[in-house]
Amino acid sequence: DSGVTQTPKHLITATGQRVTLRCSPRSGDLSVYWYQQSLDQGLQFLIQYYNGEERAKGNILERFSAQQFPDLHSELNLSSLELGDSALYFCASSVNRGLETQYFGPGTRLLVL
């Protein structure tokens, strides 16, 4: 158990819908990262927040957004969902800004029908 929690574990929804994925980092970690893993691709970095502020951005679509709250938990919002958004979404956390070990949550499996 990494200490990072993600909810929900599974999510099934329809195209055009909007969903919110939630992540709670390990106690004491200030950075939260979001990754997407699709069937035919490796782990793709989406976005990082550090202590409430956006720190780095990867291949995140404009339909997706994230935020980190004062209690350091983070939410990833996915809107106007398409079939191709079906993937495993991981959250990870680290102590500081990104150089050190990242601890991964169990992931949320999203299926868009």
Place this chain on the structure above:
Amino acid sequence: ILNVEQSPQSLHVQEGDSTNFTCSFPSSNFYALHWYRWETAKSPEALFVMTLNGDEKKKGRISATLNTKEGYSYLYIKGSQPEDSATYLCAFYGGATNKLIFGTGTLLAVQP
């Protein structure tokens, strides 16, 4: 576009065999190289974070080396066991991007 490449893509070995995989990454703006172990139906688990050229790290039967000048890292598993079966991911952290870029992994299957 920064590329992190891993080879081989997959590897099948017998229990007791020793094995190694390669991770290639950009040699400029290097900050750190991470290795993760990813078992099926679980989440990636950190093995090592390496920052210095010539670094060698060890955890049980697993060890890793780092060459930042030429941009490669090796992961070694001595006496593979079936429980070592997993995908091994490396990830490059560079100063230019401030993000971890993952390779596509090496899938290791250890037959009893």
